[in-house]
Amino acid sequence: MANQKGGVGKTTTAINLAAALAVSGFSVLLIDIDPQGNASTGLGVPRTERFAGTYKLLLRGTLDRMAVRRTPVEKLSIIASDRDLAGAEIELVNEDAREFRLRRALERLPDLRRYEVVLIDCPPGLQLLTLNALVAADGVIVPLQCEFYALEGISGLMHTIEAVRRKFNPKLRLSGILLTMFDRRNSLSGLVEKDARDHFGDWVFDTVIPRNVRVSEAPSHGLPVLQYDARSPGAMAYTALAAEIATKEKMSLPEQVRVDG
Numbered sequence: 387m388a389n390q391k392g393g394v395g396k397t398t399t400a401i402n403l404a405a406a407l408a409v410s411g412f413s414v415l416l417i418d419i420d421p422q423g424n425a426s427t428g429l430g431v432p433r434t435e436r437f438a439g440t441y442k443l444l445l446r447g448t449l450d451r452m453a454v455r456r457t458p459v460e461k462l463s464i465i466a467s468d469r470d471l472a473g474a475e476i477e478l479v480n481e482d483a484r485e486f487r488l489r490r491a492l493e494r495l496p497d498l499r500r501y502e503v504v505l506i507d508c509p510p511g512l513q514l515l516t517l518n519a520l521v522a523a524d525g526v527i528v529p530l531q532c533e534f535y536a537l538e539g540i541s542g543l544m545h546t547i548e549a550v551r552r553k554f555n556p557k558l559r560l561s562g563i564l565l566t567m568f569d570r571r572n573s574l575s576g577l578v579e580k581d582a583r584d585h586f587g588d589w590v591f592d593t594v595i596p597r598n599v600r601v602s603e604a605p606s607h608g609l610p611v612l613q614y615d616a617r618s619p620g621a622m623a624y625t626a627l628a629a630e631i632a633t634k635e636k637m638s639l640p641e642q643v644r645v646d647g
């Protein structure tokens with residue numbers, strides 16, 4: 387999940403897409419590389435227990451036994467962001483292969499290789515932490531908030547993705563653009579959607595995430611919206627998104643598919 391703007395729905399999408407994919411049967415790992423740690427909070431990892439997380443993974447390339455944590459969703463694990471991560475941006479500058487830290491860790495550590503899906507929640511901005519995510523990833527999902535200036539900065543992001551692809555990670559591609567916080571009652575939402583689809587055509591996911599208060603309440607309970615209120619429009623939208631992405635990415639479901647909710 388990447389977009390240099392804050393508040394567009396990266397973390398919300400990371401948590402809820404991860405949960406929806408896990409509920410549909412994939413084993414999913416969420417990596418929180420935002421020093422703010424909102425994805426970790428939203429999945430119920432207390433701040434006092436975030437001693438071994440993405441900081442060590444990036445700086446030392448090691449994974450403590452406690453680092454991969456269980457979440458309220460059975461097949462979803464998380465590597466939380468610890469407070470030290472705030473300094474990682476600066477510390478990494480002087481390291482070798484500083485853009486490849488996360489990628490190397492994902493390739494090398496057996497505990498991380500066994501997941502079928504790995505989602506990375508990026509911080510705002512396009513600095514080293516986001517760069518590490520782009521170098522490690524096969525695809526980028528760009529959440530776009532249905533608001534004024536939604537498309538502003540998007541061409542810059544596309545250039546960055548293209549530059550990373552050429553320079554560091556030939557496998558990287560745009561998975562899709564996701565319209566978030568769509569408000570039916572606000573005509574602006576419709577205009578942003580039209581603009582986005584005119585500009586980016588098939589790159590925009592069919593699924594649109596509605597603005598829904600249950601989505602914003604869920605993190606304070608440490609739950610994805612799917613578990614907080616499975617029948618809410620937000621939960622249904624993220625379930626639909628998971629199905630759309632599984633089809634688009636040709637991800638085959640494991641044999642035994644659990645059906646929840």
Ligand code: ADP
Pocket residue numbers: 391392393394395396397398399424566567568595596597598599601602603620
């Ligand atoms: P980012 O990670 O890009 O900074 P967040 O996912 O944290 O953005 O979302 C920003 C704010 O918007 C949060 O307070 C979140 O609860 C709220 N939010 C995100 N998606 C929705 C939605 N579909 N409905 C209502 N509120 C939402």
Ligand code: MG
Pocket residue numbers: 393396397398420424508509
């Ligand atoms: Mg965030």
